[in-house]
Amino acid sequence: MGLSGISLLTTTYSLILQHQSLLLCLRAKGFGLDLKKDMEGVDYLSDERKKAQFDVEAMKIAWAGSLEAFQLSDRMAKLVANDPAFEKFTRPMLGRKELIKNTLRKAAHGWKLIVDLRLTEEEAKWLRLYIDEPAYTDLHWGMFIPAIEGQGTEEQKKKWLPLAKKMQIIGCYAQTELGHGSNVQGLETTATFDPQTDEFIMHSPTLTSSKWWPGGLGKASTHAVVYARLIVGGEFHGVHGFIVQLRSLDDHSPLPGVTVGDIGMKFGNGAYNTMDNGVLRFDHVRIPRDQMLMRVSQVTREGKIMQSDVPRQLIYGTMVYVRQTIVADASKALSRAVCIATRYSAIRRQFGSRNGGPETQVIDYKTQQSRLFPLLASAYAFRFVGEWLKWLYTDVKERLAANDFSTLPEAHACTAGLKSLTTSFTADGIEECRKLCGGHGYLVSSGLPELFAVYIPACTYEGDNVVLLLQVARFLVKTVSELGYKKPVGTTAYMGRVASLMQNNCAVQTAEGWLNPGAVVEAFESRAARMAVRCGQQLAKYENPEEGFAELSADLVEASIAHCQLIVVSKFIEKLQQDIPGKGVKQTLEVLCYVYALFLLHKHQGDFLATGYLTPKQASLANDQLRTLYSKVRPNAITLVDSFNYTDHYLGSILGRYDGNVYPKLYEAAWKDPLNDSDVVDGFYEYVQPILKQKLRTAKL
Numbered sequence: 292m293g294l295s296g297i298s299l300l301t302t303t304y305s306l307i308l309q310h311q312s313l314l315l316c317l318r319a320k321g322f323g324l325d326l327k328k329d330m331e332g333v334d335y336l337s338d339e340r341k342k343a344q345f346d347v348e349a350m351k352i353a354w355a356g357s358l359e360a361f362q363l364s365d366r367m368a369k370l371v372a373n374d375p376a377f378e379k380f381t382r383p384m385l386g387r388k389e390l391i392k393n394t395l396r397k398a399a400h401g402w403k404l405i406v407d408l409r410l411t412e413e414e415a416k417w418l419r420l421y422i423d424e425p426a427y428t429d430l431h432w433g434m435f436i437p438a439i440e441g442q443g444t445e446e447q448k449k450k451w452l453p454l455a456k457k458m459q460i461i462g463c464y465a466q467t468e469l470g471h472g473s474n475v476q477g478l479e480t481t482a483t484f485d486p487q488t489d490e491f492i493m494h495s496p497t498l499t500s501s502k503w504w505p506g507g508l509g510k511a512s513t514h515a516v517v518y519a520r521l522i523v524g525g526e527f528h529g530v531h532g533f534i535v536q537l538r539s540l541d542d543h544s545p546l547p548g549v550t551v552g553d554i555g556m557k558f559g560n561g562a563y564n565t566m567d568n569g570v571l572r573f574d575h576v577r578i579p580r581d582q583m584l585m586r587v588s589q590v591t592r593e594g595k596i597m598q599s600d601v602p603r604q605l606i607y608g609t610m611v612y613v614r615q616t617i618v619a620d621a622s623k624a625l626s627r628a629v630c631i632a633t634r635y636s637a638i639r640r641q642f643g644s645r646n647g648g649p650e651t652q653v654i655d656y657k658t659q660q661s662r663l664f665p666l667l668a669s670a671y672a673f674r675f676v677g678e679w680l681k682w683l684y685t686d687v688k689e690r691l692a693a694n695d696f697s698t699l700p701e702a703h704a705c706t707a708g709l710k711s712l713t714t715s716f717t718a719d720g721i722e723e724c725r726k727l728c729g730g731h732g733y734l735v736s737s738g739l740p741e742l743f744a745v746y747i748p749a750c751t752y753e754g755d756n757v758v759l760l761l762q763v764a765r766f767l768v769k770t771v772s773e774l775g776y777k778k779p780v781g782t783t784a785y786m787g788r789v790a791s792l793m794q795n796n797c798a799v800q801t802a803e804g805w806l807n808p809g810a811v812v813e814a815f816e817s818r819a820a821r822m823a824v825r826c827g828q829q830l831a832k833y834e835n836p837e838e839g840f841a842e843l844s845a846d847l848v849e850a851s852i853a854h855c856q857l858i859v860v861s862k863f864i865e866k867l868q869q870d871i872p873g874k875g876v877k878q879t880l881e882v883l884c885y886v887y888a889l890f891l892l893h894k895h896q897g898d899f900l901a902t903g904y905l906t907p908k909q910a911s912l913a914n915d916q917l918r919t920l921y922s923k924v925r926p927n928a929i930t931l932v933d934s935f936n937y938t939d940h941y942l943g944s945i946l947g948r949y950d951g952n953v954y955p956k957l958y959e960a961a962w963k964d965p966l967n968d969s970d971v972v973d974g975f976y977e978y979v980q981p982i983l984k985q986k987l988r989t990a991k992l
């Protein structure tokens with residue numbers, strides 16, 4: 292028997308098993324049979340797994356970054372998955388109060404594990420990630436502590452960090468107000484120095500100065516780093532961070548002068564509603580002078596302002612740190628959605644049955660592949676650019692500690708730009724995965740609605756994505772304007788070759804010609820350079836540069852996107868120049884890298900054509916190559932998503948189950964819905980029966 296014959300047999304066998312299992316479930320409802328008799332333990336995706344052309348265990352390590360990173364993450368994932376305290380499937384059905392209480396319970400259980408098992412900070416971070424429920428602890432560990440670490444003096448760190456790290460105080464990051472989020476310099480909360488008492492008076496002078504949004508503020512935090520206008524001697528000295536106690540450490544009641552609460556329900560069921568985003572007002576609340584974070588500026592006992600030799604922008608340092616983590620998080624969110632959509636696409640069959648044989652797996656439709664595989668490739672691309680960005684951030688941090696501030700502007704531009712690029716793409720990608728799963732993707736049990744609802748605010752928090760791309764644009768315009776006398780370095784080094792990038796056109800002549808890293812990078816460099824230079828030329832026509840910047844801002848955003856896409860493509864290619872062990876691992880990643888780059892080239896071909904770098908023929912050859920690449924991804928699709936090493940608990944999706952046992956489990960889950968507790972719905976006798984029994988007088992009806 293040939294290979295195709297074997298495959299047909301095994302597929303048919305899988306189908307029969309699925310069918311039997313479904314029958315068992317159907318009977319379970321009608322005849323009280325044991326549901327456990329469905330085909331549990333059968334791997335419906337085993338045929339797919341046999342198609343892999345690479346070593347999946349080695350790919351898991353490549354995805355995790357190292358063997359140690361893989362083992363750590365795997366350990367934490369299993370710890371959470373095997374602990375019933377972290378059950379999350381009922382979350383979307385809980386009311387707000389139950390939801391928050393449940394989250395507090397999970398956070399407490401998580402902390403107990405961290406303490407009892409003496410987990411390291413890294414292990415604890417992964418544990419929280421796999422608990423997979425937004426909670427006040429995200430902000431405590433993710434922003435409050437980093438703000439003190441980055442902006443506090445040595446003395447302040449010595450006092451506050453041990454308290455925070457032992458969770459003897461709980462903190463949040465209170466920057467945004469009702470009236471201003473993006474415009475940080477426009478914040479209205481005041482911190483006025485009182486030289487008589489050596490204190491700051493924290494005050495909310497207007498309604499719009501109310502702090503609004505900080506996570507963990509609403510119900511959990513005892514403390515906050517509050518961003519406020521520093522006023523000394525009646526003069527404004529910029530926005531600074533202040534550590535302010537909000538609630539009693541005994542009974543958690545708000546301290547005198549503090550008004551604090553939750554801002555209310557947000558988008559989706561469950562989702563981000565496990566977080567107590569809060570509102571906060573101060574009525575002349577006094578704090579000691581040494582609670583202003585003083586690494587950047589100091590206020591002396593006499594009321595003098597002293598500036599350190601660190602740049603003022605360091606006050607924004609926590610945002611740079613968090614934006615970097617958000618890029619890493621984008622690859623997690625996108626890979627989760629892609630894992631669900633890929634596994635389900637291999638299980639789902641529609642049309643194409645011949646002679647009574649099985650129908651076509653929807654993953655075999657070219658349209659499905661052209662929507663799904665670029666998302667799969669992007670998940671890998673974001674993973675590797677996130678890894679690089681973490682390195683960049685660590686490097687900047689070390690330089691800052693040694694008073695070298697030269698790379699801060701680039702770190703700001705890269706974190707802002709990549710945060711924007713990856714979160715926007717991921718938010719759209721999760722929704723695309725929902726559509727790739729057809730109707731079942733709309734069920735909460737698919738995991739996709741909640742993932743989408745939790746994820747989309749990432750396009751807004753830590754900086755609105757458009758506002759952040761405009762920051763990248765400022766950096767690019769500055770780089771272009773300085774080209775005559777300053778050699779660009781780092782991610783803008785390519786601008787140093789601007790003359791040739793403006794002149795040379797693409798040399799690719801065949802579809803295979805696109806399988807060349809040099810050709811790909813040059814195409815992205817030329818497009819980015821040409822778009823930035825064009826913006827620079829347009830801007831030069833304006834007398835007032837700010838007016839020109841505002842007028843051209845939509846074009847500037849596009850130039851920033853081109854620059855950021857170049858970074859992602861280049862970092863993927865650089866990753867492939869490293870030693871990546873494991874049979875077929877590097878080759879498979881190369882295919883994904885080309886899929887990512889050529890998909891972008893196809894999607895944005897308007898840019899590549901309009902800048903004159905590509906001819907329509909060359910763009911069309913790139914698309915031909917892309918189709919060929921999809922065929923190369925196809926046999927590896929399931930094992931590429933297995934390589935994320937996600938537990939079924941973390942995925943939280945019936946459609947994305949590792950064993951592919953989708954239909955019986957969907958059926959079983961439906962019967963667990965509280966609506967199905969009784970056959971006759973609550974409210975039937977009050978609201979439905981009277982309609983059924985009515986005697987209508989209107990003849991026409």
Ligand SMILES: CCCCCCCC/C=C\CCCCC/C=C/C(=O)SCCNC(=O)CCNC(=O)[C@H](O)C(C)(C)COP(=O)(O)OP(=O)(O)OC[C@H]1O[C@@H](n2cnc3c(N)ncnc32)[C@H](O)[C@@H]1OP(=O)(O)O
Nearest residue numbers: 423424425466472473475476604607620703745752753754
């Ligand atoms: C199912 C469960 C799943 C769980 C998933 C959990 C996911 C977990 C991941 C993450 C958790 C995240 C939790 C989210 C919490 C959210 C928190 C927040 O949102 S905090 C608030 C964030 N706010 C912002 O980001 C505000 C945005 N605005 C700004 O950053 C700035 O004001 C600005 C718009 C960038 C600048 O405005 P402006 O033009 O007025 O600038 P100036 O203040 O005048 O400064 C100009 C110069 O400073 C440079 N600059 C600006 N920012 C920085 C910076 N950060 N670092 C370095 N330099 C900076 C700027 O470039 C100018 O430089 P020059 O041109 O003068 O050289």
Ligand SMILES: Cc1cc2nc3c(=O)[nH]c(=O)nc-3n(C[C@H](O)[C@H](O)[C@H](O)COP(=O)(O)OP(=O)(O)OC[C@H]3O[C@@H](n4cnc5c(N)ncnc54)[C@H](O)[C@@H]3O)c2cc1C
Nearest residue numbers: 464465466467471472473504505506748751752753754757
């Ligand atoms: C779930 C969630 C959690 C959050 N957690 C926290 C937290 O823990 N702590 C905290 O301090 N904050 C938090 N925030 C607030 C968040 O940081 C802000 O909402 C964010 O920075 C955007 O600011 P904004 O709301 O003022 O938007 P706006 O700036 O008002 O944006 C509205 C629109 O105006 C556009 N726009 C604004 N400025 C410009 C410009 N210069 N040029 C062109 N277009 C512009 C934007 O693109 C957007 O389309 C959170 C927000 C959310 C949604």
